[in-house]
Amino acid sequence: MPLAKVRNQYHHGDLESALISTARKLTKRNGFENLSLRKVAEDIGVSPSATYHYFPDRDSLLAAVGFSLFDELADYQEHQLAKITGSTAKAAKDRFRSLGNSYFEWAVKEPHFFNLMFSEYCLMDADPDHKREDSRPYMNLTKCLDELVSTGTLDERMREHSELLSWTVVHGATSLIVSGHLESDGYKKILDDLEYALGIRK
Amino acid sequence: MPLAKVRNQYHHGDLESALISTARKLTKRNGFENLSLRKVAEDIGVSPSATYHYFPDRDSLLAAVGFSLFDELADYQEHQLAKITGSTAKAAKDRFRSLGNSYFEWAVKEPHFFNLMFSEYCLMDADPDHKREDSRPYMNLTKCLDELVSTGTLDERMREHSELLSWTVVHGATSLIVSGHLESDGYKKILDDLEYALGIRK
DNA sequence: CCCTTATCTGAACAATGTATAGATTTTAGA
DNA sequence: TCTAAAATCTATACATTGTTCAGATAAGGG
Structure with a gap:
């Protein structure tokens, strides 16, 4: 059982925790008011809309963080x-x-x-x-x-x-x-x- | 001396205080995070860019309020x-x-x-x-x-x-x-x- | 009356959150 | 193993935002 799946061309493998940790990183740097969903996605290397499979909106990602x-x-x-x-x-x-x-x-x-x-x-x-x-x-x-x-x-x-x-x-x-x-x-x-x-x- | 100039076709007359009081009204209703400069201007009946003659940006309007x-x-x-x-x-x-x-x-x-x-x-x-x-x-x-x-x-x-x-x-x-x-x-x-x-x- | 200055408009730009349709990969069942 | 369904991600689009800038309009002073 693979602990962390490897990044594929298409599927990330563990996007949910990547979203949280990247959002955490950017919040730490710029404050939560300035957290951009698109920047989070870009930092991970994924499209903006991919985030919506794990969090219904920006607010709930911030809540998770x-x-x-x-x-x-x-x-x-x-x-x-x-x-x-x-x-x-x-x-x-x-x-x-x-x-x-x-x-x-x-x-x-x-x-x-x-x-x-x-x-x-x-x-x-x-x-x-x-x-x-x-x-x-x-x-x-x-x-x-x-x-x-x-x-x-x-x-x-x-x-x-x-x-x-x-x-x-x-x-x-x-x-x-x-x-x-x-x-x-x-x-x-x-x-x-x-x-x-x-x-x-x- | 006119206490409050009448609204002209083009010139508002007292736009600065209109901006503050309208921003106050919308902030009271929706919170300062959701205050939109464009909505403030629209509510007054003035173009969005008119605000920039009295406040350099949204932040300083909020500060005034x-x-x-x-x-x-x-x-x-x-x-x-x-x-x-x-x-x-x-x-x-x-x-x-x-x-x-x-x-x-x-x-x-x-x-x-x-x-x-x-x-x-x-x-x-x-x-x-x-x-x-x-x-x-x-x-x-x-x-x-x-x-x-x-x-x-x-x-x-x-x-x-x-x-x-x-x-x-x-x-x-x-x-x-x-x-x-x-x-x-x-x-x-x-x-x-x-x-x-x-x-x-x- | 003209010309300077103050005031406001119009159009444009980049960034944002988010919705939707479709592409790609994984997975489960036969 | 093959196939169909489900999970996952992309592409595109839209409305809204703050802000800039060139130009239009009005006001006021000489």
Whole structure:
């Protein structure tokens, strides 16, 4: 059984994944607003209309690319988190900070990806397979907050208030900075402010 | 002196403001991503190329529309704020809540406007005339926080942490809800969480 | 009244998403 | 293995878009 069929004169062999990976490449470079179906097809060496056998339109190709990016973000976050070991209060605090930082860093590194993920193309409720609470980035947050509580760093009564708050602060600040509506150097202070308000003292 | 010149066969009379208001109308209806220069011109009854005498391209027309919207948002906020009078602690608390609510309500009422305002077309730092700190919505926030402090509702030490925090929470939550990435009924809880974390008790 | 300047039109161009008909290859059944 | 059906891809076409540019039309100043 051939893992990847060879490119024939006529049949590509694995056009669907080629479409996604090429769309990913061009989105990374030029942003999803400027992604051209024809350029994707041309880059692969296939006619424009060939794409319509795998995606009904440009939007659903962008959706396929976008939804796959949540795992890339989570991978980056977990790679950063793994650098901090131990179950002390300090380790839990460091992980919380790392989580907020990695979200921001990844978005700054891949602004076009970040924009696509939170665009109209990647609506969670449109696809029941994707729910925010079940997404790995959000699960990383809840786990991190639980660790803060169990190490006595975060007040138990604050726990229920901290989840959506942290999520919206980190996402809101990141989003504003990536889009150019907030100075980039303000991010550290915002994380400081958040920890201060949550009662996580240094 | 004629306030508004009458439309001639050939010369429109006040094409620049007609362009802005028509672009505003179509953006409100279809979103800025779908704003067509040609449709704007057609709606006014002018040729497509006429627009290029007032705006070098589609982007700068969108920018003109977008920047004007910050005042509309502020107008709405201040209209809501004006309903709450007095300088008691309760009044200050109510105004803070009203400020967060009005931001959200306006965005939900005009999602396409909200998206345009925080798009790449309306970058504050691109135009030195527009700075976030000087924008009326942000000034409403700082004033409101100062009132909370002066009525003893917000701890003085928390004041410096509350500004960017409130801003990013309210904007982040609003942005996520408007774009469909967060359930709409989560907003009230987020404001509750914010007040709790800031130490503003009921 | 003429001539300069501002304003607008008409036609054109390249790029885009997408639909449809038909060509080519693969695959399954006899 | 042969053949018919299904899967896959191409060619062509169409409407729409932003934008450019040469030229037409009107307004205003001397």
